Amino acid sequence: MTITIRDVAQAAGVSTATVSRALRGLPNVDEATRDKVKRVALSMDYVISPSASRLASGRTGSIGVITPRVAGWYFSTVLSGIETVLQQSTMDLLLLSVGDEATGTPDDPVAPRLNRRVDGVITIALAPEDAQLQSVLSLGLPTSLIGVAIDGVSSVSIDDVAAAKAATTHLIKLGHRRIAVITGAPPGALFTAPHARFRGFMEAMQQADLAVDPTLQVRGYFTIAGGEKAMTELLTQRDRPTAVFAMSDEMAFGAMRAVRSHGLQPGREISIAGIDGHDMSELLDLTTVAQPVQDLGRIAAKSLLSQIRSTDRPAPAQVQAPTHLIVRGSSAPPPN
Amino acid sequence: MTITIRDVAQAAGVSTATVSRALRGLPNVDEATRDKVKRVALSMDYVISPSASRLASGRTGSIGVITPRVAGWYFSTVLSGIETVLQQSTMDLLLLSVGDEATGTPDDPVAPRLNRRVDGVITIALAPEDAQLQSVLSLGLPTSLIGVAIDGVSSVSIDDVAAAKAATTHLIKLGHRRIAVITGAPPGALFTAPHARFRGFMEAMQQADLAVDPTLQVRGYFTIAGGEKAMTELLTQRDRPTAVFAMSDEMAFGAMRAVRSHGLQPGREISIAGIDGHDMSELLDLTTVAQPVQDLGRIAAKSLLSQIRSTDRPAPAQVQAPTHLIVRGSSAPPPN
DNA sequence: ATGAAAGCGCTAACAG
């Protein structure tokens, strides 16, 4: 019922080997023959059997994307970047998620789900220390990391230290001196970004000889609700900050809401700056350090494809994508 | 180098057939034998070769998800629902996108990319008339549709007419009489929701004996920017509406922004209601008719799995998920 | 309950 390469070969009056070569665009096929084979295949609605091809060739023709979450602005935007690139290639995109500490999802190992089914892997925002990442790396497949960098592995990320520093410095230059930070990571979390961003925050403060008040450091867990709660905490303190650096836009959104529900206005009584360049940041008039999130995905995908294609293992490319400060209404000089 | 079923068979002192049966949990295997095989396989780090298994069995063990977009709140949330279900099964999730009229992405046919590589398909928000959907359906694979319903095919959707009617009726009950609608679809678009939602809007208006002013119908293209532009258009008219029903929350967000930049306030001079229950709607205090987006994905995935598993083709299930009005600050009685 | 053997549909040397 299903038509095979043999049927095509027969109909075209050639061998299956020739059909295989012709259809895959391999050299050493007479153009006339190739044309004919193609025509016949098309007319018969022939579709190559991926499983057979994979079994025979050893290549799977698909790449795995591993992400802690598929919903969420950052993740879905990265994913869309990856997808646009893969769509153009002939590679299939296999989507896998690993348990998320934040959501407390059960965390069964991904490596087995990857093992003989992909030619390469892209991971999104998995920390270097993450056991899952480790097991994926130990598969020895071509790999592209997004959001973090590890020696010897290709990666695309931003300079988190610089981004945080830019946001903080911006607030400082506006004249703020009591600056709070809403950090992302839950205790013991494995993601790198929060640490680096904290360092950037500290560097900016120290360079300006500003005191860093431990009571002005609260956790926002990278969520809107978390940011709101964190900000509420900050606002109920005796000695309020005049500005807040949130490690992500979504936390900043929550913070803005908290500010408003206290009868204050972001950019007036309290300045707020985030990191991301979230779709909604413009709408909400949030000052932020934008990162090219979709590009992160695109770049990683391209890098992975070239790794897979080249025979010799090329030197891992560690790309650092640019970020830029976007000043909006949520940040302004401190009152009076 | 890679270890095969034969190695395991040998090590366990049984035939490859028995290993296959034991590992797959098939009946007619002595429990002792099964245990031993499992143990040996585990100790050898044996991983079944999917391609070989697929070739031999004819099942692909993967399901395809087709979406017009992967970024965007609705799509990524649906996708995450699908993913959670598939993660629990042994099915691989193959992500494919089809060209989006809105984004004008080139639209190469998906059917070939699906043909012998998936056991079933889930489509997100593809219109019944969409050529891509048609070609997918003609593949004859088990299929679950999300966001639309077609006779004879399993689907999960909401009652778009009722949802739109609920939002509109809410505005009417508040006392509004000049009510505008921000529609979604670009001219000639194929998606069903905008049509149904428009019908719901009309029904509500007619039941209240309210005139429907054609100048109060503008297109927002389902985007924030589109909604903002649409609202601006409405506000620059001589006879402004006192309330606006936006067919999606993102358009409503844009509309709220436009309202504000005209020095007005949503829920004061102008009431706004949307549809979606978008993550940000609470933050922005938007009245909306919420739909269980993640559940849509979950339900579709479960339905598809059961279709694939059952031998006889079961009657297609057309699930309609519930929606509910959430009243927030963006809607209130008209001024004086 | 288990084994033997025949493919599944293609690719990849190897000849020619």
Place this chain on the structure above:
DNA sequence: CTGTTAGCGCTTTCAT
């Protein structure tokens, strides 16, 4: 440039 011939690693009758 093209054909022959082995497999790739598993599943699945069919026997036993």
